[in-house]
Amino acid sequence: MKTPLLEARDVYREYLLGKTVVKALRGVDVVIHKGDFVFIVGPSGSGKSTLMHILGALDHPTKGSVLLDGKNLARLSDWQLSMVRRNRVGFVFQGFNLVHSLNAKENVMLPLQTSDIDKVTLEARAIKLLMEVGLKHRINHRPNELSGGERQRVATARALINEPEIILADEPTGELDSKTGAEIMGLMRTINKEKGTTFVIVTHDTEYITEKDKVFRIRDGKIIR
Amino acid sequence: MIKLALENLMRRKSRTFLAMLGLIVGVMTIISLISITEGVRLKVSEIVSEVKGIMVVEANVSMPMLSRLDASDDNKIKGISGVSVVCPRVVGSVVLLKEGEERKSTAMPTTIYGISPGVEALTKKGLLPFGGQLDKGRMLTSADKYSVIIDEKTADDQKKTVGSKIEIRGEKYKVVGISPAIGGQGRTIILPIDQARRILEISSDKVTGFFVEVVDPSQDKLIAKKIEAKLGNAEARTTEEFASQVMGMLANVNSFLWVVSAIAVIISALGIINTVLMSVRERTKEFGILKAVGWSSGDVLKLVIVESFLIGVGGGFFGIILGIVLVSIARPLLGIPLAVTPILAVQAAVFAMVVGALGGIYPAWEASKLDPIQAISKE
Ligand SMILES: Nc1ncnc2c1ncn2[C@@H]1O[C@H](COP(=O)(O)OP(=O)(O)OP(=O)(O)O)[C@@H](O)[C@H]1O
Ligand SMILES: [Mg+2]
Numbered sequence: 001m002k003t004p005l006l007e008a009r010d011v012y013r014e015y016l017l018g019k020t021v022v023k024a025l026r027g028v029d030v031v032i033h034k035g036d037f038v039f040i041v042g043p044s045g046s047g048k049s050t051l052m053h054i055l056g057a058l059d060h061p062t063k064g065s066v067l068l069d070g071k072n073l074a075r076l077s078d079w080q081l082s083m084v085r086r087n088r089v090g091f092v093f094q095g096f097n098l099v100h101s102l103n104a105k106e107n108v109m110l111p112l113q114t115s116d117i118d119k120v121t122l123e124a125r126a127i128k129l130l131m132e133v134g135l136k137h138r139i140n141h142r143p144n145e146l147s148g149g150e151r152q153r154v155a156t157a158r159a160l161i162n163e164p165e166i167i168l169a170d171e172p173t174g175e176l177d178s179k180t181g182a183e184i185m186g187l188m189r190t191i192n193k194e195k196g197t198t199f200v201i202v203t204h205d206t207e208y209i210t211e212k213d214k215v216f217r218i219r220d221g222k223i224i225r
Numbered sequence: 226m227i228k229l230a231l232e233n234l235m236r237r238k239s240r241t242f243l244a245m246l247g248l249i250v251g252v253m254t255i256i257s258l259i260s261i262t263e264g265v266r267l268k269v270s271e272i273v274s275e276v277k278g279i280m281v282v283e284a285n286v287s288m289p290m291l292s293r294l295d296a297s298d299d300n301k302i303k304g305i306s307g308v309s310v311v312c313p314r315v316v317g318s319v320v321l322l323k324e325g326e327e328r329k330s331t332a333m334p335t336t337i338y339g340i341s342p343g344v345e346a347l348t349k350k351g352l353l354p355f356g357g358q359l360d361k362g363r364m365l366t367s368a369d370k371y372s373v374i375i376d377e378k379t380a381d382d383q384k385k386t387v388g389s390k391i392e393i394r395g396e397k398y399k400v401v402g403i404s405p406a407i408g409g410q411g412r413t414i415i416l417p418i419d420q421a422r423r424i425l426e427i428s429s430d431k432v433t434g435f436f437v438e439v440v441d442p443s444q445d446k447l448i449a450k451k452i453e454a455k456l457g458n459a460e461a462r463t464t465e466e467f468a469s470q471v472m473g474m475l476a477n478v479n480s481f482l483w484v485v486s487a488i489a490v491i492i493s494a495l496g497i498i499n500t501v502l503m504s505v506r507e508r509t510k511e512f513g514i515l516k517a518v519g520w521s522s523g524d525v526l527k528l529v530i531v532e533s534f535l536i537g538v539g540g541g542f543f544g545i546i547l548g549i550v551l552v553s554i555a556r557p558l559l560g561i562p563l564a565v566t567p568i569l570a571v572q573a574a575v576f577a578m579v580v581g582a583l584g585g586i587y588p589a590w591e592a593s594k595l596d597p598i599q600a601i602s603k604e
Pocket of ligand 1: 015016017022023024042043044045046047048049050051094602
């Protein structure tokens with residue numbers, strides 16, 4: 001059998017809130033292969049974002065392991081983890097997490113600002129991506145000058161800038177009307193088909209899910225069938 | 226990275242300025258103080274190299290002006306072998322009023338030098354009690370009575386030139402020469418010793434001191450001792466000793482400067498650490514995002530240190546400019562040829578950059594250690 005691109009094995013994530021332990025994930029197993037278009041669905045507070053952060057090398061499991069290309073992320077150094085985030089993963093945060101002081105274009109360029117790519121190429125690529133997500137006229141706007149949906153699209157463009165192998169998108173259509181939502185989802189499907197980029201998408205909008213997609217249903221920190 | 230850091234700083238102008246402020250003040254203070262002591266040192270050594278001799282004043286007086294010696298000591302000093310010329314002098318100060326001006330407590334006093342032109346002319350340096358040459362006009366001669374030499378500052382103040390009359394304590398004098406500004410502040414008048422005694426109310430058998438020239442300058446210390454022994458109540462100093470005394474004082478000033486500089490370093494470093502740290506803490510979320518999208522801890526560290534370093538560059542730059550401004554304001558006031566030397570400016574600039582970069586280390590470390598998810602969830 002082929003090695004999965006990304007795999008979570010019996011992942012637990014617990015938070016200590018004062019004296020109480022919050023169990024956000026309770027033994028999650030997820031297997032994602034290259035080229036997959038995966039959805040994660042579940043009620044609010046079920047642990048979707050927590051799982052995404054762990055899959056995206058942003059957070060560590062309390063117990064269990066995450067394997068990228070069969071390699072345990074826990075074995076990587078802090079610097080290697082940042083290289084994974086910079087070069088292999090694109091992340092669309094639920095709260096967008098744009099830098100307020102930077103405009104749309106600068107936010108999109110951000111992940112590769114410290115790379116060797118020359119600034120002209122980088123800037124051109126950022127502008128191209130912003131056009132693809134329909135923000136041609138918002139390139140120099142700051143986040144607070146953008147609508148929720150526009151910010152979400154900037155966040156999506158930023159996740160695409162490093163041409164990652166895997167994109168983790170936490171509710172990428174949550175703030176969008178059904179038309180732009182469908183456009184963004186369509187863009188993702190196109191990239192998935194053309195470049196073979198793997199997508200893991202958290203969503204409430206089940207209408208975007210097709211027969212062929214892999215779906216993980218999560219409830220109370222556990223994957224249910 | 227530099228461009229990004231610069232943009233970050235430009236976006237937070239008041240913060241950036243605040244961080245720079247300590248450094249600006251520090252650099253400015255150090256630069257101007259060092260330039261001024263250096264200027265004084267140069268001036269003193271210049272005067273001393275021109276005037277070689279022995280100054281004799283009354284023992285244990287705090288100021289030369291308060292010294293009183295008998296005019297007849299003149300002969301006693303002359304009696305010592307190796308002495309070539311003895312110049313009796315009277316020094317004091319008066320406040321000169323411009324025409325129609327009311328007396329003010331803030332008015333600058335004018336130093337009055339009373340000399341015997343005939344004797345002074347015998348010295349190697351000629352007439353001016355402190356060496357140097359006249360700008361305009363002529364020296365005093367023994368025939369002069371109501372004649373004076375004034376310095377250029379006094380000439381400016383009183384709008385006088387060679388040939389003008391000047392009133393001192395109700396008597397009119399003719400300006401025969403104009404000298405360069407003397408000993409810093411300027412405001413000096415040189416006139417025959419008898420007139421000076423009248424103006425300063427010193428009795429005719431007294432002087433405030435003597436300037437003694439010796440045949441062999443290498444013997445001057447020895448002769449100074451002999452003068453002290455012979456007069457009993459006098460203190461005789463060679464101009465070199467006098468200069469080294471001043472230099473000694475300047476050395477004290479110098480160590481004081483080091484203390485001031487050290488304090489300036491500490492204050493400006495603390496200022497930078499504090500403001501950069503505050504700015505880092507305000508930007509926790511931003512740094513969390515940077516790390517989340519793939520910046521390494523090292524990248525974040527570098528960004529903050531570069532920002533802080535640039536604050537140092539800016540602080541140094543403005544500090545040096547202000548220091549130069551301050552020094553050029555002080556130059557005419559002190560009458561000393563001051564300048565911020567390029568070496569001093571470079572030292573100050575390097576100092577500012579180093580303080581900037583060092584000040585950024587701790588805040589940078591704090592920013593780099595942030596956990597991305599925790600930092601992001603902060604609002
Ligand atoms: N930093 C934290 N400290 C304590 N508890 C946390 C923390 N982050 C998440 N949790 C808890 O973990 C659980 C899962 O949170 P998570 O954000 O993963 O939910 P979610 O499925 O993404 O919800 P939503 O659909 O509302 O975004 C929640 O009960 C939440 O309160
Ligand atoms: Mg969530």
